[in-house]
Amino acid sequence: MLSRRSFVAVAGAAILVDRVQAQTAPTSHAPTQFVRISHQGKPAIARIDGDKATLWSSTSLADALTGKGQAKTTTIPLASADILPNVDANAKILCMALNYVNHAAEAKQPVPESPLLFFKSQEAMIAPTALIAPPAIYSKLDYEGELAIMIGKEALAVSVDKAWDHVAGVAAFNDTTARDLQDVKAGQRTHLDWFSAKSLDRSTPVGRFVPVAHIADDLKARRTRVMTRVNGEERQNAAIADMVFDIPQIVSFISTRVRLSPGDIIATGTPPGVGFGSGRFLKKGDVVEVEISGLPVLRSVIG
Template sequence: MKLVNYQLKELDESRVGCLINDQVLDLQDAYKQYLISVHEEKSVDQLEQELPSNPQHFFTRGIPAIEKAQKALNYNLEQEAIELRMNREELRLETPVPSPSKIICIGKNYADHVEEMKGDIPEFPVLFAKYDNALIGPEAYIEKPAFTKELDYEVELAVVIGKEASKVLKDEAFQYIAGYTIGNDTTARDLQKRTPQWLQGKTLDRSTPIGPCIVTTDEITDPANLQIKSFVNGEERQSSNTSNLIFDIPFLIQFISRLITLKPGDIIMTGTPNGVGFARNPAQFLQDGDVVGVEVEQIGHMENKVVE
């Protein structure tokens, strides 16, 4: 499934849906139809508890909510119940998980990016945090504050956690994943590098696009072999494959969950490959009006305009 947080353009209500080609299916409404079809009308009264319409509540329910959503989607496809589907142009897509309890980012996780930044290959994963103030949807503007002159782009594969994870073993890690999405770890390099800690350059308000959807693990069975790219104004800047990660996803989940209990809806940004603006000669940073495109194979493509 390709799960989305959508709003009808004339309304301000966020709801969880599923992309079907150029349409979006409302999953709670579809699940209601499914329950009636299997004569579980009593469960309809607890619909919001069974499958929340609010995307934040949905993803904090984790894998059980996703399993119910899969039943709803399957029933809708079998019945060809197109009345619950909306055309994509009628909707606005928002951040799939609006307010995760944790956004854990991995620095220096592609060897070619470490080299271009003139760093050393890390012995352990380099962890830093973002907060939900930074998150924006796949159609929103990246806000560039006037006090940074070195705003940079970083395409990343992002992992969404599906159930509480503490002290997870590598071999069990995939059981804790809800799905995968794309992140643009937009970074103010001048702020990042003025202290040893990176935080102030990494979590500026409304700077980090996530989306356009979360693709569930049944559709992406090998996240270690996905093409990953970024573009600025249509020019390709980054191109790599997740097979080049220094620390792969199972290792990251094992490593992080030994330090921090992960919760459903938490996001892990797995790192960016080479080609960032800071490392170009001369350096090329994002300016007002630039359009940044990021894409990951099997997930999709999103573009966000920079506004100062």
């Protein structure tokens, strides 16, 4: 059973210490970055090398992130590469809800006593360079900048202290949400319909994946920051120290419910500052940037 250690941190001095220490040192070199592309009509893995994409011999992002495969001789100008959604075939996409205390407060929701999750469809996922262009059935489109992790090794009922062994890569993630589709009335009660709000076709970009080792020290020290900008204006900025449940707890908890497989993606929750809290929603032409300290910025345009 998952402990509630995180609630002690939220309520007491531990989280204050984490916040004081939550200043991430700048990365001294560009990280290795992997994407999925279409090459000769088939999905392929490529490593980003400056303005070029170098084909990789691995057949999945999970394999590439865990050190399997090697560079091929074929390179493609990045500007002309056909970038695909960074999701391996058959991968699950799981997302944490209300995993930052202050985000729960702005959503007027209680803080969960155990991890609260939902699934996102593969059809919702788009390439990091693609327009966010869901079906036009919404009126209140919102951003949610998040840190995403990719599983590299099967996990079933793993302990918290072993959870990092199963994480292969990290990336920026925008859990784009149609707020006006989220609440569903049923008699006198209102239910949250996360499927309709968060699984709209062509709604969710995930950035280039980087091997977890690149920022492992900051992740484990909980110094990594999640930042979101809309048209250059900062809307979100928080350290993962503010998470209710940290990454090892999340992986361990999920693995007691469902087997995690290589390639599965877990979005770890969004910090406060979403448009819902201020009433400022996205409109066509807006530029949303999600930045995870030490990782490539995920930049998307609303179509």
